[in-house]
Amino acid sequence: MTRMNEPQTLIDKLWSAHEIVRREDGAALLWVDRHYVHEGSFHAFSQPKARGRALAEPGLTFAVADHYVPTRGRDRVIADQEIKAIVDNLTANTSANGIKLFGLGDPRQGIVHVVGPEQGLTTPGLLIVCGDSHTSTHGAFGAYAFGIGASEVAHVLMTQTLWQKKPKRMRITIAGKTGAGIAAKDIALAIIARIGADGAQGHAVEFAGSAITALSMEGRMTLCNMSIEAGGRCGSVAPDATTFAYLKDRPYVPQGAAFERAVEAWSALTSDPAATFDREVALDAETIAPIVTWGTTPDDALPIDGRAPDPARERDPVRAQYVRDALDYMDIAPGKKLTEIAIDRAFIGSCTNARIEDLRAAAAVLAGRVSKVPGLVAPGSSLVKRQAEEEGLDRIFRDAGLEWGEAGCSMCLGLNGDIVSPGERCASTTNRNFRGRQGPGARTHLMSPAMVAAAAVSGHLADVRPLLAGRKV
Amino acid sequence: MEKFVRLTAKACPFNLPNINTDQILPGRYLKLPRSAGLGAVLFSDLRRDADGRRRPDFPLNQPLWRDARILVAGRNFGGGSSREAAVYALYDAGFRCVIAPSFGDIFAQNAVKNGLLAAVLTEADVSELDSAIAADPELPVTVDLERQTIARGNRSFAFAIDPVSRNQLLNGWDDIDLTDSYRGQIAAFTAADRARRPWARPAQS
Numbered sequence: 191m192t193r194m195n196e197p198q199t200l201i202d203k204l205w206s207a208h209e210i211v212r213r214e215d216g217a218a219l220l221w222v223d224r225h226y227v228h229e230g231s232f233h234a235f236s237q238p239k240a241r242g243r244a245l246a247e248p249g250l251t252f253a254v255a256d257h258y259v260p261t262r263g264r265d266r267v268i269a270d271q272e273i274k275a276i277v278d279n280l281t282a283n284t285s286a287n288g289i290k291l292f293g294l295g296d297p298r299q300g301i302v303h304v305v306g307p308e309q310g311l312t313t314p315g316l317l318i319v320c321g322d323s324h325t326s327t328h329g330a331f332g333a334y335a336f337g338i339g340a341s342e343v344a345h346v347l348m349t350q351t352l353w354q355k356k357p358k359r360m361r362i363t364i365a366g367k368t369g370a371g372i373a374a375k376d377i378a379l380a381i382i383a384r385i386g387a388d389g390a391q392g393h394a395v396e397f398a399g400s401a402i403t404a405l406s407m408e409g410r411m412t413l414c415n416m417s418i419e420a421g422g423r424c425g426s427v428a429p430d431a432t433t434f435a436y437l438k439d440r441p442y443v444p445q446g447a448a449f450e451r452a453v454e455a456w457s458a459l460t461s462d463p464a465a466t467f468d469r470e471v472a473l474d475a476e477t478i479a480p481i482v483t484w485g486t487t488p489d490d491a492l493p494i495d496g497r498a499p500d501p502a503r504e505r506d507p508v509r510a511q512y513v514r515d516a517l518d519y520m521d522i523a524p525g526k527k528l529t530e531i532a533i534d535r536a537f538i539g540s541c542t543n544a545r546i547e548d549l550r551a552a553a554a555v556l557a558g559r560v561s562k563v564p565g566l567v568a569p570g571s572s573l574v575k576r577q578a579e580e581e582g583l584d585r586i587f588r589d590a591g592l593e594w595g596e597a598g599c600s601m602c603l604g605l606n607g608d609i610v611s612p613g614e615r616c617a618s619t620t621n622r623n624f625r626g627r628q629g630p631g632a633r634t635h636l637m638s639p640a641m642v643a644a645a646a647v648s649g650h651l652a653d654v655r656p657l658l659a660g661r662k663v
Numbered sequence: 664m665e666k667f668v669r670l671t672a673k674a675c676p677f678n679l680p681n682i683n684t685d686q687i688l689p690g691r692y693l694k695l696p697r698s699a700g701l702g703a704v705l706f707s708d709l710r711r712d713a714d715g716r717r718r719p720d721f722p723l724n725q726p727l728w729r730d731a732r733i734l735v736a737g738r739n740f741g742g743g744s745s746r747e748a749a750v751y752a753l754y755d756a757g758f759r760c761v762i763a764p765s766f767g768d769i770f771a772q773n774a775v776k777n778g779l780l781a782a783v784l785t786e787a788d789v790s791e792l793d794s795a796i797a798a799d800p801e802l803p804v805t806v807d808l809e810r811q812t813i814a815r816g817n818r819s820f821a822f823a824i825d826p827v828s829r830n831q832l833l834n835g836w837d838d839i840d841l842t843d844s845y846r847g848q849i850a851a852f853t854a855a856d857r858a859r860r861p862w863a864r865p866a867q868s
Contacts, residue, residue: 207860210852211845217827219845221852223863230693233747241839249865258694272694311865323745323769339747339773341838349842351849355827357768387681388739388765421742423768442865452862487681512680603690612713622743624685626708 197462200428201359201394204334204459208317210351217353224311225251225346226302226320227289229258229276230605234321234343235283246350248288252311255280255293256301258605261568261595264294273606287347300571300597303327303415303541307407308571310440314429314456319346323418324541324621330410331437332429332459334394337418357423358468360393361461364401366475371655373551374409375543375619375638377401377473378416379481383491385471390422393469396461397427401475407436408547415542419488419621428460482528482651483623483636485516490623492528494641494653500524519625520633521613528651531635535616536565536592536646537628538639540602543619544570546577548639552619553583555643555657556590562649565592565642566608568600592646604629617645665778666835667808670759672732674804674815675722676793682736683743684770688752690744701748702756723756733804735792736763741770741781750777760806762813762822764789775828776838780808783823792820808833 198206210219227234231253238245245251258273268274277294284291292298292305299305303324306312314332319325321343328335338352346352362381382389395417397410405413410427417425427433434453437443444452479493492498498517501524504510517524522531538544538552549569567587569575575597578584584594601608602620604627610616612631619642620627623634635651644654692704710721717724723731734753740763741749750773753761760780774781784792792804795815805814806822808829813820830836842849856863 211848213827215826215830217830219842219849221849221856224865230746233697276694313862315860316863321745323743337745337769339745339750339769339776341747341773341776345838345842348839349849351842353827353838353842355825388742388767391739391742391765391768418743421739421767442867444862444866448862448866455860455862487683508680603685605690605693622683622685624683624743626689627685630689630691630708631713 197464197466199359199461199465199467200332200396200426200459201334202465204315204317204426205356207315208334216355218356220317220352220354222319222346222350222352223250223316224306224318226306226318226325227251227253227343228256228302228322229280231321231340231343232276232279232283233340234347237344238348241348243348245287245347250350251289251347252306253280253284253289253291254302254305255299257599259294259598260606261566261598261600261608264596270607297572300574301541301544301599303411304545304570304574307331307411308440308573310437310443313437313443313452314433314459319352324415326417326422326425327411327415327541329414329417329424329426330407331433332426332456334424334426336424357394358392360390360395360422360469360471361467362395362397363399363470363472364397364475365399365472366401367404368401368475368478371480371640371658372478373638373640374405374412376478376481378413379483379488379491379636380473380478382416382420382489383481384473385420387419387487387489388421390417390420393422395422395425397425402427403430406547407432408545411545412542416621429456480641480654481637482641484520484522484528486519486623486625488621488623488636490516491636494528494651496528498522498524498526498528529653530650532615532650533563533617533635533645534614535563535610536561536642537601537616537618537620538642539566539568539570539600540620541570541599542621543639544568544574546574548619549574549578549583550581552639552643553586554661555640555654556647557586559590559647561591561646563646565646566595566601567592568595569597571597590646601628603627610634617642617651664776664835664837667759667778667780667832669805669807669809670732671803671805673728673730673801674733674735674762674796675728675731676735676796677722678735678737678789678793680737681739681742684741684746684749684767685743687741687749688746693746693748697751700755701752705752705756727800732757733760733762733806734758735789735796736761738764738786740766742767745769747773747777750774750779754779762789762792771828775831778832778835780806780832781824782806782813784813784820788820
């Protein structure tokens with residue numbers, strides 16, 4: 191237990207502000223400030239119904255349609271009856287329970303982890319949960335945000351609380367300045383490559399250091415989003431002037447003098463200088479190169495100028511077998527130069543990298559060039575889509591030969607039918623290169639939006655940096 | 664929720680690292696209702712080849728493991744997506760315990776809520792258990808949650824589990840009933856919190 195006056199980390203401060211009670215075995219009952227639900231939350235809604243219980247605080251739950259919604263032909267009725275039923279089910283569940291829904295057709299609809307921040311529903315100091323592992327995204331605002339399963343979603347609906355055990359605290363410090371062409375995604379993949387896909391398991395992570403504070407909110411969201419890919423319970427960045435500037439005048443944040451008072455309270459949400467963490471990791475920003483994944487977990491990540499690993503050179507037999515299987519699935523020869531890996535498809539989208547800054551970064555590479563492979567751009571929200579169109583980015587994507595779609599999770603996990611065909615290789619801005627993630631037999635290479643654009647115009651994995659020469663980014 | 668106190672059953676070795684929830688239950692099955700039973704699609708893409716044929720080398724396709732109720736898995740089992748249906752699929756296929764060197768945090772939490780024990784053994788112990796099972800697959804394994812031991816023949820391993828999960832599984836606690844017993848504290852918290860953090864409520868509804 192943290193004693194009074196003992197130096198506290200950001201994570202400690204966020205945790206203690208939400209603790210209602212703590213049992214002897216260490217379980218704490220936490221208050222939930224914001225609860226986001228989506229079409230995939232249908233398992234959970236059946237539980238209050240079965241118990242005949244009303245929702246505890248329907249005004250603190252917000253719903254979006256994102257996981258199953260079509261990215262094409264929004265003006266038409268959804269043809270797939272199963273998918274239509276799931277989307278309709280969310281509408282029925284939210285209206286029956288008095289929950290605000292950003293549904294299909296709402297100009298604010300989009301991916302839950304884009305919409306929450308965009309609407310100002312996500313702010314510093316909040317405890318935020320959602321039945322989606324990438325809820326860690328919202329930690330970018332100095333919130334305590336994590337993904338939960340359907341039973342916990344049901345518990346939150348019925349009680350607005352959650353039983354949790356306090357995780358250990360980890361700080362990942364990235365000092366220095368990243369080079370030109372390096373995105374938050376590269377930082378995230380560099381961290382995951384360093385600590386492993388389970389490196390932050392059991393830990394709440396705070397990202398700190400000059401390379402982190404230099405990031406925009408979009409970049410911080412990408413970073414915190416990917417903390418689950420390092421196994422972390424949640425990721426967070428201490429709120430600062432960048433955070434407050436992003437939030438000011440957003441629809442759901444306090445307005446006027448109330449906003450100023452909120453900023454004052456939020457400004458205290460930093461780790462005390464003398465606070466200690468259970469684990470510290472440090473990376474030098476200057477050493478981070480553009481990174482791509484070669485295998486089937488996000489820690490299979492290497493700088494673009496590298497080569498695929500060779501199982502014959504792995505000392506550990508278990509590791510050698512893993513590398514062999516992963517290369518076999520990915521159809522990559524051992525030791526192959528990464529820049530010689532030809533791609534079949536490009537995807538720019540997902541809760542990781544479909545915000546306006548991501549689309550601008552991809553467009554900066556694509557402008558005046560043509561993609562050698564088919565590709566889809568699915569904006570993170572309908573508002574991002576509108577803004578991109580106002581900026582003329584949609585023209586750049588279309589002129590490059592890419593499809594400009596509607597907002598949703600789309601090809602990140604293919605629930606809506608946007609899948610990568612069996613055996614196809616996709617350069618993707620998403621978060622998981624798991625086997626079959628983008629469709630059965632699909633081969634996924636994770637990278638930043640600019641790197642996907644570079645791969646698209648090159649026809650193979652490529653270093654974006656030479657392609658940026660002489661361009662304004 | 665069904666209690667978990669003690670279980671004696673066949674244990675199926677499946678020692679691959681990083682078996683994430685997309686492998687346990689591919690996303691395309693997430694739209695299935697639980698009532699359909701998800702056991703048949705457990706590990707679907709690992710279990711079957713691209714043409715839908717069962718892969719003979721996949722352990723769960725072998726008659727020997729048809730009645731296994733314990734899975735001995737590799738490091739970082741259940742990482743990735745928060746889909747609770749991954750746990751439903753294991754449970755519906757008859758599994759009541761997964762033993763591994765480590766688990767994805769959300770998976771472990773989901774497991775407890777459904778009466779599935781996620782028992783943590785060291786890498787070395789998992790390897791030893793695997794080899795022993797390979798030598799004599801029919802010999803059952805006994806998992807005792809009260810004593811936190813996994814026993815097979817004369818050999819016994821101590822496993823780790825956090826005390827919160829242990830309590831919940833041993834008692835078969837229903838979270839909602841438990842939380843309801845703290846109603847007074849919740850009300851007191853929210854009253855004080857509204858004054859302490861006036862900015863925490865959305866500015867509109």
